[in-house]
Amino acid sequence: MNAARALTPLMAALVMAGCANAPVEPDAELNVPAAFKEAQPTGQAMAQAPAGWKFASPQEGSERGAWWSGFEDPALERLLKQAMDNSPTLQAATARVQAARSALRGSQAAQMPQVGVNLGVARSKPSAAEQGLPSGTQVSPATVWQAGVGASYEVDLFRRVANSVTASQLDLAALEASHRSVLLALQADVAQTYFQLRTLDGDLDVLSRGVSLREQTLQLIQKRFASGDVSELDVSRAQTDLSSTRAELQSLRGTRARTEHSLALLLGQAPAAFQLPSQPLAVNAAVPAVPAGLPSSLLERRPDVVAAQAQMRAASARVGQAQAALFPALMLTANGGVASYELRDLFELSARSWLTSAVLSLPLIDGGRNRAVIDRAEALLAESVASYRQSVLQAFGDVEGQLSSLSSLREQSSSVGEALVSARRSAELADKRYRAGEDSYLTLLDAQRSQLSVERQALQVRGAWAASTVGLVRALGGDWR
Numbered sequence: 001m002n003a004a005r006a007l008t009p010l011m012a013a014l015v016m017a018g019c020a021n022a023p024v025e026p027d028a029e030l031n032v033p034a035a036f037k038e039a040q041p042t043g044q045a046m047a048q049a050p051a052g053w054k055f056a057s058p059q060e061g062s063e064r065g066a067w068w069s070g071f072e073d074p075a076l077e078r079l080l081k082q083a084m085d086n087s088p089t090l091q092a093a094t095a096r097v098q099a100a101r102s103a104l105r106g107s108q109a110a111q112m113p114q115v116g117v118n119l120g121v122a123r124s125k126p127s128a129a130e131q132g133l134p135s136g137t138q139v140s141p142a143t144v145w146q147a148g149v150g151a152s153y154e155v156d157l158f159r160r161v162a163n164s165v166t167a168s169q170l171d172l173a174a175l176e177a178s179h180r181s182v183l184l185a186l187q188a189d190v191a192q193t194y195f196q197l198r199t200l201d202g203d204l205d206v207l208s209r210g211v212s213l214r215e216q217t218l219q220l221i222q223k224r225f226a227s228g229d230v231s232e233l234d235v236s237r238a239q240t241d242l243s244s245t246r247a248e249l250q251s252l253r254g255t256r257a258r259t260e261h262s263l264a265l266l267l268g269q270a271p272a273a274f275q276l277p278s279q280p281l282a283v284n285a286a287v288p289a290v291p292a293g294l295p296s297s298l299l300e301r302r303p304d305v306v307a308a309q310a311q312m313r314a315a316s317a318r319v320g321q322a323q324a325a326l327f328p329a330l331m332l333t334a335n336g337g338v339a340s341y342e343l344r345d346l347f348e349l350s351a352r353s354w355l356t357s358a359v360l361s362l363p364l365i366d367g368g369r370n371r372a373v374i375d376r377a378e379a380l381l382a383e384s385v386a387s388y389r390q391s392v393l394q395a396f397g398d399v400e401g402q403l404s405s406l407s408s409l410r411e412q413s414s415s416v417g418e419a420l421v422s423a424r425r426s427a428e429l430a431d432k433r434y435r436a437g438e439d440s441y442l443t444l445l446d447a448q449r450s451q452l453s454v455e456r457q458a459l460q461v462r463g464a465w466a467a468s469t470v471g472l473v474r475a476l477g478g479d480w481r
Contacts, residue, residue, distance in 0.1 A: 026313070026381060028312070032296050034295070035294075037400055067473050070288030070290075071287065073286075076190075076191060080191070084183070086267060086269070087266065087268045090179075093178065093182040104169060107161075107167075107168040110161045110164065110165075112153075114151065114153070116151075117149050118149075119147045121343075122143070123141060124141065125142070143341060145341070145343050147339075149336055152333045154332075157329075158328075159321075160325070163321035163324065167318045167321065170311070170314035173307075174306075174307045177306040181304045184474055188474035189266055192471070193263045193266060195463050197256065197259050197260060199459055199464075203252055206452060207252060210452045211242065213448065214238065214241055218239060218242055221234050221235050221238045221441060222235060237441060238441065241445060260275070281459060281466075283417075283420075287465050290472050292403060292476065295396065299392060301478065304391055304394075305392055308384070312384040315381040318377045318381075322373045322376075325363065325370045329360070331358075333357045333359070334355070334356045336352075337352075338352055338353065398471075401475075403472065406472060413465060417458065420455060423450050426450065430446075
C-alpha cells in the first residue's frame, strides 16, 4: 500500500509529461482579406449566377458537384468522364492514397498488443566448459522441442505511438486532398483544352469562309479584268490575299491537330487513336457566372490548401513523436509455453515455462542522436508552415488573377460584339459598292479583312471567357451544388 502511494506522484508526473508531447496546432499567422479585390459586389455576383449555382458552403469532405454542367455541353461531360476513368495521372494519385491508408493501418497496429506463436526444435552440443564440467568430459548432443505464445505491449506514456498514428492520419488526409487537387486539375485541363479546340474550330470555320469568299472575289475580278473594267493590279492583290489566307488556314489546322493530341493524352489515350469532330464555338456559347464567395472559404475549398494544412499538422505531430524519445519507454511482455528433450513429453506439466516482464528504458547517452532527430522534425515543421502560407497566398493570387481576367473579358466581349455588327455591315456595303463600280477593290478588301479579323476576335474572346471561367472554378477549389 505504501509502495503504491509512493508511485502515485511518479505516475502523475509521467502522464503530465506525456500530455505535454501532444501536438500543438502550429500558427501560420495568416491574414485573410475580407473580400476579393477584383470581385464584383455580392448582390451583382448573385444576380448573374444562373439557376443551380450558389455561393460555396465550405464543408471539407463533401462531394463536389459537376461544375462543368453550367456550360451545357454534353460533349464536354463525356470527355471529362473518359478522363476520370482512364487518366494515368489520376490513377497514380489514387494508388498513393491507397498506400497511405495501408501505412495508417500499420501505425494503428502499434497501439494494440502484439501476440505471436512459435513452434520449433533445436539440436546442440555444448562443450564441457560451458556446462561447468571437468575438461575432457564427454557431453552428448541434445534436442530441445519448444512451443509457446508471446505477447508484448508498449504503454504509450509519452504519446510516441499516438503521435505516430496522428501523423499517419494527417498524411492520409493530405494525400486525399492532393488526389482531389489532381482530379480538379485534370478536369480543368480537359475543359480548357476542349474550349481551346472549339475556339480553333470556330476560327477555322471563319477562315474557311474567308477563303471561299476570296475565291469568289478572285473569279469576279478575273472576269472584270477580262472585260477591261479593272487593272491587273486588282487581280494580283486578290490572288495575294487568297494565298495568304490559305496559308494561315493551313497553319491553324496544324495548331488544331497539336491541341487535339494534347487532349488525347489528358484522356489517357494515344493521339493516333483519338479524334474529336469539329464543333465550332458559337459566339454566344453558354458560359456560367461563377460567384467567388468569401475569401475565408477558399482555405477550406481548395484541395491544395487543405493538403498543405494537413502536412503542416502532420509535421507538428512528428515533432511530438521525436520528443517522446527523450522520455522513458515502458514495454510489457509475457511469454508462455512448453519445452522438453523429447517430443512426446512436450505437453507434460513439467515442460511448462513462462516469463513476464515490465521494462522501463530511458536513454542516457546517445551522442546527440535524439536531439538531432528533434531538430530535424522542428525544421521540417517550419518548412511546412512556410509552404502552407505560400499555398494560401498562391490561392488568393490565382482567384484575383482569374477574376481580373473575367472582368476584362466581359468588357472586351461587349465591345467586340458592337464591332462585329458594324464590321459585317461595312463589308456588305463595300461589296455592293464595288460590284456597282463605285469603290475600288482595295476598299472591299479592307472591309473583308476587317470583318474576318473581328469575327475571329469575337470567337477568341468567347473561348478565353470559357477557359477563364474554368480557371476560376479551379482557383476556387471546384464547386458543389
